[in-house]
Amino acid sequence: MKNSFNLPQNKKKRVVIIGAGFAGLKLARKLINSPFQVVVMDKQNFHQFQPLFYQVATSGIEPSSISFPVRKIFQKHSNLHFRQTELLNIDHEQKYVITSNGPLSYDYLVIATGVTTNYFGSDNLEKYGLPMKTTAEAINLRNRILSSFEKAILTDDADKQSKLMSVVVVGGGPTGVELSGAIAEMRRYVLPKDYPELDFSRMKIYLYEASDRLLNGMSVEAGNKALYFLKELGVEVHLKTPIVDYNGDKVSLPDNKVKYARNLLWTAGVKGRFINGIPNEFWMRSGRIKVDSFNQLEGLHNVYAIGDISCISDDTEFENGHPQVAQVAIQQADNLARNILKGNKKKFKYKDKGSLATIGRNMAVADLPGVKFSGVFAWFLWLFVHLMAIVGVKNRFFIFVNWAQSYFSRDQSLRVLIQPYIRKKSV
Amino acid sequence: MKNSFNLPQNKKKRVVIIGAGFAGLKLARKLINSPFQVVVMDKQNFHQFQPLFYQVATSGIEPSSISFPVRKIFQKHSNLHFRQTELLNIDHEQKYVITSNGPLSYDYLVIATGVTTNYFGSDNLEKYGLPMKTTAEAINLRNRILSSFEKAILTDDADKQSKLMSVVVVGGGPTGVELSGAIAEMRRYVLPKDYPELDFSRMKIYLYEASDRLLNGMSVEAGNKALYFLKELGVEVHLKTPIVDYNGDKVSLPDNKVKYARNLLWTAGVKGRFINGIPNEFWMRSGRIKVDSFNQLEGLHNVYAIGDISCISDDTEFENGHPQVAQVAIQQADNLARNILKGNKKKFKYKDKGSLATIGRNMAVADLPGVKFSGVFAWFLWLFVHLMAIVGVKNRFFIFVNWAQSYFSRDQSLRVLIQPYIRKKSV
Numbered sequence: 001m002k003n004s005f006n007l008p009q010n011k012k013k014r015v016v017i018i019g020a021g022f023a024g025l026k027l028a029r030k031l032i033n034s035p036f037q038v039v040v041m042d043k044q045n046f047h048q049f050q051p052l053f054y055q056v057a058t059s060g061i062e063p064s065s066i067s068f069p070v071r072k073i074f075q076k077h078s079n080l081h082f083r084q085t086e087l088l089n090i091d092h093e094q095k096y097v098i099t100s101n102g103p104l105s106y107d108y109l110v111i112a113t114g115v116t117t118n119y120f121g122s123d124n125l126e127k128y129g130l131p132m133k134t135t136a137e138a139i140n141l142r143n144r145i146l147s148s149f150e151k152a153i154l155t156d157d158a159d160k161q162s163k164l165m166s167v168v169v170v171g172g173g174p175t176g177v178e179l180s181g182a183i184a185e186m187r188r189y190v191l192p193k194d195y196p197e198l199d200f201s202r203m204k205i206y207l208y209e210a211s212d213r214l215l216n217g218m219s220v221e222a223g224n225k226a227l228y229f230l231k232e233l234g235v236e237v238h239l240k241t242p243i244v245d246y247n248g249d250k251v252s253l254p255d256n257k258v259k260y261a262r263n264l265l266w267t268a269g270v271k272g273r274f275i276n277g278i279p280n281e282f283w284m285r286s287g288r289i290k291v292d293s294f295n296q297l298e299g300l301h302n303v304y305a306i307g308d309i310s311c312i313s314d315d316t317e318f319e320n321g322h323p324q325v326a327q328v329a330i331q332q333a334d335n336l337a338r339n340i341l342k343g344n345k346k347k348f349k350y351k352d353k354g355s356l357a358t359i360g361r362n363m364a365v366a367d368l369p370g371v372k373f374s375g376v377f378a379w380f381l382w383l384f385v386h387l388m389a390i391v392g393v394k395n396r397f398f399i400f401v402n403w404a405q406s407y408f409s410r411d412q413s414l415r416v417l418i419q420p421y422i423r424k425k426s427v
Numbered sequence: 428m429k430n431s432f433n434l435p436q437n438k439k440k441r442v443v444i445i446g447a448g449f450a451g452l453k454l455a456r457k458l459i460n461s462p463f464q465v466v467v468m469d470k471q472n473f474h475q476f477q478p479l480f481y482q483v484a485t486s487g488i489e490p491s492s493i494s495f496p497v498r499k500i501f502q503k504h505s506n507l508h509f510r511q512t513e514l515l516n517i518d519h520e521q522k523y524v525i526t527s528n529g530p531l532s533y534d535y536l537v538i539a540t541g542v543t544t545n546y547f548g549s550d551n552l553e554k555y556g557l558p559m560k561t562t563a564e565a566i567n568l569r570n571r572i573l574s575s576f577e578k579a580i581l582t583d584d585a586d587k588q589s590k591l592m593s594v595v596v597v598g599g600g601p602t603g604v605e606l607s608g609a610i611a612e613m614r615r616y617v618l619p620k621d622y623p624e625l626d627f628s629r630m631k632i633y634l635y636e637a638s639d640r641l642l643n644g645m646s647v648e649a650g651n652k653a654l655y656f657l658k659e660l661g662v663e664v665h666l667k668t669p670i671v672d673y674n675g676d677k678v679s680l681p682d683n684k685v686k687y688a689r690n691l692l693w694t695a696g697v698k699g700r701f702i703n704g705i706p707n708e709f710w711m712r713s714g715r716i717k718v719d720s721f722n723q724l725e726g727l728h729n730v731y732a733i734g735d736i737s738c739i740s741d742d743t744e745f746e747n748g749h750p751q752v753a754q755v756a757i758q759q760a761d762n763l764a765r766n767i768l769k770g771n772k773k774k775f776k777y778k779d780k781g782s783l784a785t786i787g788r789n790m791a792v793a794d795l796p797g798v799k800f801s802g803v804f805a806w807f808l809w810l811f812v813h814l815m816a817i818v819g820v821k822n823r824f825f826i827f828v829n830w831a832q833s834y835f836s837r838d839q840s841l842r843v844l845i846q847p848y849i850r851k852k853s854v
Contacts, residue, residue, distance in 0.1 A: 006580055006624045045577055045842040064489055068845040071621040084577040084844075101581045136848035152473055153433055154528045194498040196505070310608045317554070394832060395546040398825060405821060416473040416494040417511075420847030421563035 004102045006040070007081055012037040014096060015340065016106040018087050020047050021331035023307030026111035030337030037106075039081045041099065045069055048135045049390055051326065054175060055267075057132060057141035058182040059272060060406060065398045066134055068391040074079035087113070090277030092300045108340060109274065111289065112333075115324060118269035118286060127249035131264035132175065145183070145326075146417045149197075153195055159260075162202035166261040170243050170253050171268035172209030173216065174357045177226050179265055180207040181359035184233035189410040206234045206251075206259060210242035210268070213227040215365070217323050218355050222365040227282045227375040229359035243268075270324065273387040286310050288321060293347035295336050301322075303371045306332040322350055322403055326389075357381045361407065431529045434508055439464040443524060443533040445514050446498070446606075447474050449499045450756035457764030459504045463535075466508045468526065472496055475562045476817055478753065479826075481602060484559055484568035485609040486617075486841045487833060492825045494562055494851040495818040514540070517704030519727045535764065535767060537715065538702065538732040539760070540752060543741035545713060551790035555675035557691035566845075571690055572610070573844045576801075582621055584750065590631035593688040595678055597670050598695035599636030600643065601784045604653050606692055607634040610785035611660035632662045633678075633686060637669040637695070642792070645748050645782050649792040652801040654666030656786040659840065670695075701738035711738050715748060720774035722763050733759040739775060749777050753816075783809045788834065 001045050006210040007014075013036050017024045020042040031038045049066035056063050076078040089098040095260040117131040130144060131137050147166070150163035170179040189211075192200055207230060214230075214237070230237050243264075245252040251259045272287030282290045282297055288311035289297065293308055297303045307329035310322035322328045328350055335348045354368035354379065364379035366372065383403060390396045402414070430436065440463050444451045447469040458465045483490050501507040516525040523532040543556035557571060558564050570593070579591040596607040611632050619824035621629055634657065640650040641657075641664070657664050665680075670691075672679040678686040698715030709717045709724055715738035716724065722737055724730045734756035738748035749755045755777055762775045781795035783805065791806035793799065810830065817823045829841070 004581065004583055006583060019501075031605075044844065045573060045845075046845075062489060062491055063845060064841050064843050067845065069621075072838075072842065075620050081624075134848070135843075135845055139845070139847040146472060154431065154510060154512060156431055156433060168556075193502050194496075197435075208502065220780040269487060287680065381445060397828070401824070406735075411499075413489050415496040415499065416491050416562075417471065418473075418490060418494065418562055418566070419471075421561070421567040 005081075005083055005104055007039065008089045010037065012079065013107040014039060014105065015108040015110065016041065016104060017112060018042075019307070020044070020082070021050075021112060021114045021307060022326045022375055023114075023328065023333045024110070025070070025073070026330045026333035027079055027110060027306065027337050028111070028335065029073070031341070032080060034341055036340070037079055037081070039083060039104065039106075040070060040099075041083050041085050041087060042070065042076075043084065044134075045071065045082070045084045045087050046135075046389060047073070050133070051386060051389070053132050053135070053138040054179040054182055055144070056135065056138040057179065058186055058292055059142055059146070059354045060182065061399050061402045062338075062414060063139055064136050065395045065402070066374065066390065068395065073391070077347075085290040087275065087380075090275060091426050092277060092297075092303050092305075095301065103198070106302075108302045109304065110336065111278075111303070111309060112307045112329070113273060113275070113309050115270035115272050117266060118271035119266065119316070120269055124246055125243070125264075125266060128246050129170070129264050131266055133270070142266065143417050143419065145186075146415055148262055149191065149195055149198070150417070153197055158202065161198065162204070163249065163262050165198065165200070165203035166205070166259075167203075168208065168259065168261045170263040170264060170266050172177045172211070172214040172237075172239070173267060173378075174205060174355075175267040176207060176209070177214055177230065178358055179267060180205055180235045180237075181230060181363070182236050184230070185360045188233065190415075193411065194415070204259075204261070206252075206261070206379070207237045208241045208243055209237070209239050214239070215357055217325070218357065218365065219367045221372050222355075222357065222367050225365045226357060226359055229365075229374075230364070230365040233360055259360070270308070284313070286322075288381050291384050293349060294339060295332055295347055298418035300333065304336055306336055315348075315350075318350070323356070327353055332386055350413075356385060358382045376402070429501070432508075432510055432531055434466065435505075436462065437464065440534040441466060441532065442535040442537065443468065443484070443776060444539060445469075445473070445524070445535045446539035446540045446541055446734070448477075448539060448734060448756065449511070449753045450541075450760045451537070452497070452736035453499070453757045453760035454539065454733065454764050455507055455536060456500070457761065458768070459507060461768055462508065463767070464508070466510060466531065466533075467501075468510050468512050468514060468524075469497065470513050471561075472509070472511045472512065473497065473562075474818060477560070478644050478816070480559050480562070480565040481606040483562065483565040484572070484606065485613055486569055486573070487609065488826050488829045489841060490562050490566055492829070493808065493817065494529055495661050497731055497824065500818070513742075514702065517702060517730075519704060519724075519730050521727065523766065533729075535729045536731065537763065538701070538705075538730070538736060539734045540700060540712070540736050542697035542699050542735040545698035546693065547696055549672070551673055552670070552691075552693060554720055555673050556597070556691050557605070558693055560697070568692065570844050570846065572613075573842055575689055576618065576622055576625070577844070580624055585629065588625065589631070590676065590687045590689050591623065592627070593686075593690075594630075595633045595635065595673075595686065595688045595691040597635050597691060597693050599634060599638070599641040599664075599666070600694060601782075601813070602635070602694040603634060603692075604641055604657065604784055604786060606694060607662045607664075608657060608660055611657070612787050615660065617740055617842075620838065622724045627823050631686075631688070633688070634664045635668045635670055635680075636664070636666050636689055639667050641666070644752070645784065645792065646794045646799055648799050649784065649801070652792045653784060653786055655803075656792075657792040659790070661786055697735070711740070711748075718727060721766060721772055722775060731763055733763055742775075742777075744783060745777070752755070752782070754780055754782075783812060786807045 119126040200248040308324040366378040689749040735751040785791040
């Protein structure tokens with residue numbers, strides 16, 4: 001096989017990691033200075049900190065503050081190599097992957113490709129709904145929200161104005177809750193200052209959740225408290241209300257009810273992307289890959305899956321697989337790294353450090369082992385935990401400054417609507 | 428005329444300013460709390476600080492650090508109104524402008540639309556050359572440079588590698604000089620750390636200038652010193668060498684010489700965009716609008732042009748019009764504001780505060796009234812002047828931190844390649 005990846009030719013066994021998210025990056029870092037040649041592949045050249053996408057979408061922080069170039073992380077670690085390319089196919093018998101840049105052989109293959117938005121087969125929602133699973137999508141959300149208001153102020157048609165100003169958020173998980181809360185705070189503190197000519201009683205914020213509660217991954221108390229906080233902020237929360245259809249303008253609801261909004265933010269589901277070459281028997285519900293407690297694809301030689309896309313099927317404690325959250329991804333990477341390095345076989349055991357969700361300033365909910373609480377303290381804990389999790393001292397610092405500024409000024413200065421550059425003949 | 432702009436209906440005379448660049452924004456700010464209703468229109472919702480585009484393109488600073496939302500500047504000033512819309516046509520007899528959002532009448536019209544890239548009619552250069560006159564174009568440049576290196580490391584074809592790594596900059600003005608200098612510094616300090624597998628002797632940086640010197644707007648000494656600094660940094664500078672053609676891969680030069688590079692950065696010319704409704708006799712070379720010393724379009728009632736697009740034709744000191752720089756734009760806005768406010772007619776007189784250009788760390792040139800110098804001090808002066816010119820305390824602060832970090836670490840952390848979001852059916 002020709003060396004079209006420009007990797008050092010040596011005797012080292014090669015670990016190929018697909019994906020530079022929480023799982024893939026953690027694993028690579030654990031293998032620094034190991035006897036392995038580690039190749040990380042990703043379609044993007046940076047690690048993105050997904051928990052804060054919603055703040056990019058609501059102009060709270062900078063896209064680059066939650067993005068960190070993988071190469072910078074790998075600098076000075078001669079056994080770590082990053083390649084920006086796309087996985088096309090896996091040949092687990094010949095033990096190589098085929099990428100958009102050609103084939104690469106592996107000794108160990110680790111799939112950490114994460115999940116993407118799941119529209120559950122609805123073409124309309126996929127066509128008109130706005131996803132938020134990548135940095136670019138978060139920026140697109142920011143642009144959509146801002147440009148809707150720029151359009152609203154340019155019409156004197158009241159109906160059109162309220163359609164442009166109103167936002168529908170679908171999905172009562174952490175993302176949906178945090179997003180609708182943040183938008184409600186923009187309505188309260190920021191937007192009226194920017195658009196004094198607009199009547200904000202026309203701006204409705206709806207949150208729709210199909211199940212009977214918010215924050216399904218957390219405690220009932222947390223869900224109820226989140227509901228309370230959102231109502232405080234004036235978000236119209238509708239439980240047990242799945243979206244029937246959306247045409248970019250009209251939201252169709254059960255019992256022939258309808259609502260009108262130009263922006264529908266879809267956070268209601270995720271799925272793993274299908275990967276050619278992984279036998280069918282491994283694919284489970286919503287595109288997760290079935291693995292054993294060592295995160296290995298049983299029967300395939302040295303093929304592993306970790307993070308959101310993986311599903312450990314034989315952990316009786318988690319019958320539907322572990323929650324698809326950063327903590328699980330990081331701990332699985334940790335455990336797999338130890339198994340690969342030591343050659344031993346330690347089962348993955350999830351240590352739930354608890355979970356947090358924020359709704360707005362001084363409004364957060366926390367489920368920690370043995371203690372549940374909410375409000376100001378939970379909020380500061382949320383800020384601290386996320387700040388510490390950010391890659392890069394400067395990113396951490398910039399986010400802190402942005403947060404401090406918005407906290408005290410109840411404003412932010414990132415409402416810039418930078419449309420992507422499209423080459424066109426000038427006039 | 429229906430009020431499709433949602434402007435307060437009052438007796439105030441209306442000043443419509445087209446463009447929120449240095450000129451337009453300065454004028455608007457000078458009219459704060461004046462007896463006029465001021466409407467600023469721009470295609471973008473933010474003011475962009477053009478002098479630092481080249482640092483965005485070379486991953487030195489954040490796009491948002493040099494972008495500032497116009498609405499935030501106008502907050503709490505009830506006589507200032509921003510509208511994001513595009514100018515289509517001017518009717519100077521009926522005294523209204525037609526925009527993509529419909530017509531708006533004016534009492535005073537000020538054109539401050541600036542200039543765009545001028546390819547001098549070459550379709551190929553327009554098609555394959557990379558411009559840098561907007562924030563989005565600067566981001567696009569950053570993405571192009573970074574992705575070229577990601578591609579280079581994925582091929583073992585030496586020719587293809589050097590084509591991908593090499594950069595051609597066209598135009599020896601401040602932008603071309605600063606851009607090629609910054610890229611040369613990336614080659615020296617940053618890129619080899621990111622791409623240890625690449626042979627950087629294959630990365631060539633060419634700067635082509637048609638005239639016989641660099642920095643034509645500045646002194647001969649400054650031009651010579653810039654040339655010296657660029658050579659220090661290993662930039663191949665070619666004077667008296669106009670580009671003949673470019674096909675995205677091959678640069679055709681005089682005497683049938685050729686060079687190869689995938690990225691050609693075009694900074695060689697600017698022109699004003701044509702505006703329908705401005706009579707032909709006002710249009711001068713490279714799309715500048717002829718105005719008198721009061722920045723007025725002679726014969727049209729209360730129609731003015733300021734900044735880069737304007738050309739004061741009767742100032743004997745500047746026969747080809749004033750230099751198209753921020754200082755002129757700001758001073759013209761200042762003078763026009765006074766004339767409009769006081770109703771008097773003071774001629775515009777340009778006070779040249781001097782000019783600066785930076786080539787690299789500790790390398791800058793300064794022409795100040797009565798004194799010319801270069802080197803470290805000029806460089807710090809450049810940093811200081813630009814930092815102080817930035818809108819927004821936080822932007823200023825973030826840029827300072829970014830600069831300090833790169834200065835001491837000889838590195839930066841903004842090499843993120845965020846591709847624009849394009850809606851597509853997922854697999």
